[in-house]
Amino acid sequence: MTDDEEVQRVFDAIEDVERIADPEARSRARARITAKTRELSAGWNAERAELAQQMQADGESVRGIAKRLGIKPGTVQDLLRGYKGSGQNRPPAAERTET
Numbered sequence: 001m002t003d004d005e006e007v008q009r010v011f012d013a014i015e016d017v018e019r020i021a022d023p024e025a026r027s028r029a030r031a032r033i034t035a036k037t038r039e040l041s042a043g044w045n046a047e048r049a050e051l052a053q054q055m056q057a058d059g060e061s062v063r064g065i066a067k068r069l070g071i072k073p074g075t076v077q078d079l080l081r082g083y084k085g086s087g088q089n090r091p092p093a094a095e096r097t098e099t
Contacts, residue, residue: 049079056080
C-alpha cells in the first residue's frame with residue numbers, strides 16, 4: 001500500500017466517525033481521536049524538525065524542504081529555528097535574526 005493510500009484510509013476512518021448517528025457517541029469518538037493525535041503530535045513534530053535540519057545540512061533550500069515535506073516555507077523556517085506551536089516561544093520580531 002502506498003503512502004497516499006494509507007493517508008486516505010485515515011481520512012476515510014475520520015469520515016466514518018463523522019457519520020456516527022448518535023451525537024454522544026460521535027463526541028466520544030472525536031475526543032479519543034483528538035487525545036491520540038495530541039499524544040502523537042509532539043513526536044511527529046520533533047521528527048519533522050530533525051528531518052528538515054538534516055535536509056538543510058545536506059544543502060536543500062527552505063523552499064525545497066517545504067516542497068518535499070508538503071509544508072509551507074514559513075513552517076520550515078520555524079522548524080529550523082526551533083519554534084513550536086502557535087508562536088508562544090517566538091521572540092518578538094525586533095529580536096529575531098535571519099537564518
